[in-house]
Amino acid sequence: MKFISCENPSTSETFKIIDDGLRKRALIVIFACCKAIYEGRARSQLGFGERAIMLKPDGAFLIHQDRKLDPVNWQPPKSRSKVKMREGVVFLESVRRAPEERLEVELRNIHLVSYYIPQDAEDLEVTGHEKDMGEMIWNSPELIEKGFRPTVREYSTSKGFIDILGKDKDGSVMILELKSRKAGVSAVKQLRRYLKDFEEDKKKVRGMLVAPSATEDALELLEETGLEFKALEPPRELKIDKKITLDCF
Template identity: 35%
Template structure:
């Protein structure tokens, strides 16, 4: 591991350090004033401002504004990053591009406050906590966390529509179909639960006495729209906020999602 720091480097130094570092497998970060242009599935422009620029040897390029955790512009891994000096403005220009889909992000740097080359070594595998499997284990061991008196009858019961996460009984003996989601509940999840519950309203799936089944959607959170859809359909939403983390990565958005 090694770190090289450059304070207020000129354009030639920026271009040389970035090109050499990425070629040799190092990560580069820079505090800059820049503007950004994107061309690909859509087009976009971000005017001048102070930002943090991160370039990685796998072709990843990230442009962060001073606030918010997600980059305002980025190129995912798999592309190429090159750096030149503009003949017209004599400013460093960092360009990230990929072929499929055809996209291009161009960062024109007006001022570089600082530049760092980081020769990093990291072979560790990320181990995530709060996964859906852990939610299942928690619910199976603590059904009262969903409702007092709830009893799990079967975990992952198979149906013609897929596997029901939990088939349970409430304290009155009424069947409860429980669908668990690791992320914020959506209308798609609501529709999935509704399909499962419909199985128990049709002849042949369960005994006649069991057709008055309840449906319960469990997730860290849900929008008011999803909660309203559940209420209108006679279903229930139960929040487990202790499992709520930011499970959305930058790859879930598109390059056109910047300001």
């Protein structure tokens, strides 16, 4: 069975569903009043309260309260979970070997227990970072200016890595510092440090900060130091994979 759910289950029903879900490496979700005790790199105790508990197929174990984004207690992937019955009470145990950590959860007043065997092999696709800006500029250098020719990405210097190194239409070296968000003074200072590695270059060297926008202080410092600014938004489009292999639609 791919999915099973039981409202207000008995302790024996709870034990059976969780045990079955663990054996099938399913995604298990429990709503119950619970108490949690952790021992490992530190020690903690969480008294009884109404919470959501999630056991994932990769071994992750999460306890969520009705507030905050992060779980109040958790164990990372590759932890080993077990369900036990002691004197008519259901206990969950999650153990991590290295470093040695143990989380035990006592369940009372169980409102819902369920498991689901999902099919999901996709990774989260994120766009809009400096890396995406670099790829966009590399493929469409005219976005910087007509005649710009990028030659190297992530060029190593004594002060760090230049995002894009290239030349303008006149053959002058151009150093591009990319920021996917509003750039500040620190970005301008970083660009200035890169230019110091080219002080002995006999040809003209141009430094350009590329970002959607810049603070007033950053723009003033750019002007004072003879550096340039190019307003450019990072790409926001996601790659659409039209091949659908699952029946989730």
